[in-house]
Amino acid sequence: xxxxxxxxxxxxxxxxxxxxxxxxxxxxxxxxxxxxxxxxxxxxxxxxxxxxxxxxxxxxxxxxxxxxxxxxxxxxxxxxxxxxxxxxxxxxxxxxxxxxxxxxxxxxxxxxxxxxxxxxxxxxxxxxxxxxxxxxxxxxxxxxxxxxxxxxxxxxxxxxxxxxxxxxxxxxxxxxxxxxxxxxxxxxxxxxxxxxxxxxxxxxxxxxxxxxxxxxxxxxxxxxxxxxxxxxxxxxxxxxxxxxxxxxxxxxxxxxxxxxxxxxxxxxxxxxxxxxxxxxxxxx
Amino acid sequence: xxxxxxxxxxxxxxxxxxxxxxxxxxxxxxxxxxxxxxxxxxxxxxxxxxxxxxxxxxxxxxxxxxxxxxxxxxxxxxxxxxxxxxxxxxxxxxxxxxxxxxxxxxxxxxxxxxxxxxxxxxxxxxxxxxxxxxxxxxxxxxxxxxxxxxxxxxxxxxxxxxxxxxxxxxxxxxxxxxxxxxxxxxxxxxxxxxxxxxxxxxxxxxxxxxxxxxxxxxxxxxxxxxxxxxxxxxxxxxxxxxxxxxxxxxxxxxxxxxxxxxxxxxxxxxxxxxxxxxxxxxxxxxxxxxxxxxxxxxxxxxxxxxxxxxxxxxxxxxxxxxxxxxxxxxxxxxxxxxxxxxxxxxxxxxxxxxxxxxxxxxxxxxxxxxxxxxxxxxxxxxxxxxxxxxxxxxxxxxxxxxxxxxxxxxxxxxxxxxxxxxxxxxxxxxxxxxxxxxxxxxxxxxxxxxxxxxxxxxxxxxxxxxxxxxxx
Numbered sequence: 001x002x003x004x005x006x007x008x009x010x011x012x013x014x015x016x017x018x019x020x021x022x023x024x025x026x027x028x029x030x031x032x033x034x035x036x037x038x039x040x041x042x043x044x045x046x047x048x049x050x051x052x053x054x055x056x057x058x059x060x061x062x063x064x065x066x067x068x069x070x071x072x073x074x075x076x077x078x079x080x081x082x083x084x085x086x087x088x089x090x091x092x093x094x095x096x097x098x099x100x101x102x103x104x105x106x107x108x109x110x111x112x113x114x115x116x117x118x119x120x121x122x123x124x125x126x127x128x129x130x131x132x133x134x135x136x137x138x139x140x141x142x143x144x145x146x147x148x149x150x151x152x153x154x155x156x157x158x159x160x161x162x163x164x165x166x167x168x169x170x171x172x173x174x175x176x177x178x179x180x181x182x183x184x185x186x187x188x189x190x191x192x193x194x195x196x197x198x199x200x201x202x203x204x205x206x207x208x209x210x211x212x213x214x215x216x217x218x219x220x221x222x223x224x225x226x227x228x229x230x231x232x233x234x235x236x237x238x239x240x241x242x243x244x245x246x247x248x249x250x251x252x253x254x255x256x257x258x259x260x261x262x263x264x265x266x267x268x269x270x271x272x273x274x275x276x277x278x279x280x281x282x283x284x
Numbered sequence: 285x286x287x288x289x290x291x292x293x294x295x296x297x298x299x300x301x302x303x304x305x306x307x308x309x310x311x312x313x314x315x316x317x318x319x320x321x322x323x324x325x326x327x328x329x330x331x332x333x334x335x336x337x338x339x340x341x342x343x344x345x346x347x348x349x350x351x352x353x354x355x356x357x358x359x360x361x362x363x364x365x366x367x368x369x370x371x372x373x374x375x376x377x378x379x380x381x382x383x384x385x386x387x388x389x390x391x392x393x394x395x396x397x398x399x400x401x402x403x404x405x406x407x408x409x410x411x412x413x414x415x416x417x418x419x420x421x422x423x424x425x426x427x428x429x430x431x432x433x434x435x436x437x438x439x440x441x442x443x444x445x446x447x448x449x450x451x452x453x454x455x456x457x458x459x460x461x462x463x464x465x466x467x468x469x470x471x472x473x474x475x476x477x478x479x480x481x482x483x484x485x486x487x488x489x490x491x492x493x494x495x496x497x498x499x500x501x502x503x504x505x506x507x508x509x510x511x512x513x514x515x516x517x518x519x520x521x522x523x524x525x526x527x528x529x530x531x532x533x534x535x536x537x538x539x540x541x542x543x544x545x546x547x548x549x550x551x552x553x554x555x556x557x558x559x560x561x562x563x564x565x566x567x568x569x570x571x572x573x574x575x576x577x578x579x580x581x582x583x584x585x586x587x588x589x590x591x592x593x594x595x596x597x598x599x600x601x602x603x604x605x606x607x608x609x610x611x612x613x614x615x616x617x618x619x620x621x622x623x624x625x626x627x628x629x630x631x632x633x634x635x636x637x638x639x640x641x642x643x644x645x646x647x648x649x650x651x652x653x654x655x656x657x658x659x660x661x662x663x664x665x666x667x668x669x670x671x672x673x674x675x676x677x678x679x680x681x682x683x684x685x686x687x688x689x690x691x692x693x694x695x696x697x698x699x700x701x702x703x704x705x706x707x708x709x710x711x712x713x714x715x716x717x718x719x720x721x722x723x724x725x726x727x728x729x730x731x732x733x734x735x736x737x738x739x740x741x742x743x744x745x746x747x748x749x750x751x752x753x754x755x756x
Contacts, residue, residue, distance in 0.1 A: 043565035086501035221528040222548035255643040263567035
């Protein structure tokens with residue numbers, strides 16, 4: 001059992017958890033993930049480690065409630081427990097001094113981009129962050145990013161905060177302004193990562209994305225997370241999760257991620273009914 | 285029992301295993317074989333000729349004293365028989381169910397030369413079940429504590445058998461498991477209907493009662509490296525991580541939705557209990573009224589195809605490139621599969637998977653094969669028959685053609701020697717690796733093999749580790 005030291009919402013349906021996991025806190029490097037299972041009936045889901053504290057022996061994960069498991073997780077509060085947390089898994093981000101490095105986070109993807117931005121800064125890069133959200137309240141970790149990055153650009157789709165438009169529009173603006181950009185990291189929804197890849201491709205800027213396929217064991221044993229990169233099959237859990245954005249077959253990834261769409265809806269629906277019923281009972 | 289002559293013993297027919305009805309069992313995950321009754325067990329035990337120099341024992345990788353335990357069964361001393369088996373095998377309820385006895389002990393049985401061999405596996409299973417159901421756990425005696433500590437990586441059959449021996453030798457033993465549940469392939473791979481998970485848990489609990497410490501969620505290589513284990517007070521390490529990297533066919537369309545490795549399909553159903561979705565959160569492809577094809581001819585393929593039938597598949601096919609003679613699965617599994625309505629498409633090989641407009645699997649192109657000259661494996665090599673291609677409509681595919689070795693230990697233990705297939709190189713007598721204090725056994729050394737061979741390797745390693753520790 002792994003204790004939740006602190007749990008708080010940082011955006012609508014986006015919750016930050018600080019979890020006691022001393023071994024993982026000691027070991028983890030930017031880009032690596034954990035697999036968690038909330039309870040005995042739970043599924044195993046991968047979550048990238050956003051931060052850690054070696055002294056306190058804690059790791060930070062940031063979770064957006066999307067389906068049943070993530071919403072159930074987001075109901076957990078400070079002091080409660082998660083049944084299983086295993087990691088750190090996957091390869092660490094490849095970090096070097098590229099020159100100027102842009103880290104792009106879309107929505108909760110910013111939480112995954114954050115540790116790599118820190119590592120890029122530590123390696124001596126001039127570090128720029130573009131952090132997007134649908135509206136102002138979905139822009140997360142701005143203060144944290146500001147502490148480690150030389151420039152931080154929040155963007156919102158509706159212009160309610162920062163730059164109005166997609167993260168790719170801001171990236172294009174930076175490139176077109178004549179800035180020399182040597183490296184781009186993009187993490188967020190698949191359409192966003194794909195759009196970033198297409199934005200940098202004509203300029204030949206090295207671009208890396210972190211993939212988020214469905215996983216079970218997370219150690220290479222099941223092959224469920226396989227993706228197509230450079231026309232070859234890779235296991236994202238052990239060969240990744242980060243890959244060259246210009247070589248990733250995003251369409252296949254997006255399609256495979258929909259494998260259990262109907263069942264996920266069934267599961268989420270019965271979970272919601274359960275919650276509503278509990279809520280009704282509590283009221284009466 | 286002395287009054288029964290050898291001739292009379294030979295007249296007793298091999299006692300049949302009571303089974304769940306073949307139509308009924310297709311709809312549930314309960315165990316197919318129900319086990320001998322006391323009467324059946326005693327009768328079967330009488331068939332054993334009690335050879336003065338029994339050769340059946342030579343066929344057993346862990347050298348269970350077969351004729352001795354069978355004698356006790358025939359006398360009705362089932363608990364005595366259980367103790368006798370446990371002198372050599374701590375996990376008899378598992379071995380009695382999943383060992384290929386027909387290729388090991390039973391193939392050596394003298395009774396089998398003229399008729400059917402003594403049902404050694406069924407008797408082993410009966411004895412183990414009887415003990416579990418009728419007594420409090422009885423623990424074998426432990427040698428005095430040596431103060432030495434051994435880390436075992438992997439809680440599958442090799443790791444468990446090694447742990448059982450080492451703890452009895454007086455060493456402290458910690459078993460590290462990457463998954464959240466213990467048992468390795470016994471839990472994630474072999475289905476409930478062939479090996480109930482409660483039985484695996486009971487056998488593991490008996491090891492725990494002996495003092496073996498188990499740590500789940502520990503991926504050695506990541507959580508701790510082998511070097512860190514050696515640096516952190518472990519005097520020896522036994523690597524028994526299994527063959528955990530599924531092979532794919534490497535043909536067009538393999539990444540379509542609906543194509544699984546056998547590891548993924550079975551892990552979802554067995555470990556994650558997807559057959560009880562949505563009570564359990566993990567989903568699996570809804571096989572109900574669908575056509576399912578499983579590629580391969582081993583026990584894993586049989587497990588997968590029979591699982592799909594239980595999940596409601598309309599047509600469930602085994603597609604195998606050789607003929608049934610070459611099929612590596614146990615005869616019993618093939619027989620059970622056929623009884624359950626599995627269709628066998630033999631001498632056929634997939635060329636490509638075909639998807640619909642949404643990227644879901646809808647068919648497979650097969651080519652007919654014929655058998656040529658024997659290949660390196662000694663089996664006749666399958667050769668495609670040109671122009672014999674045809675398309676079979678399927679909605680789900682499971683690739684069950686074996687496993688390679690998982691790279692995590694290799695990538696994180698630079699001074700450990702591996703062969704070109706990624707298997708750890710060991711001294712076959714001692715299971716010692718190229719790295720001091722590190723031993724390895726089971727599928728990570730041999731490539732995908734059987735539960736009992738892994739157990740045998742675990743025991744061999746325990747003996748060698750014990751010797752190593754007494755020297756150091």
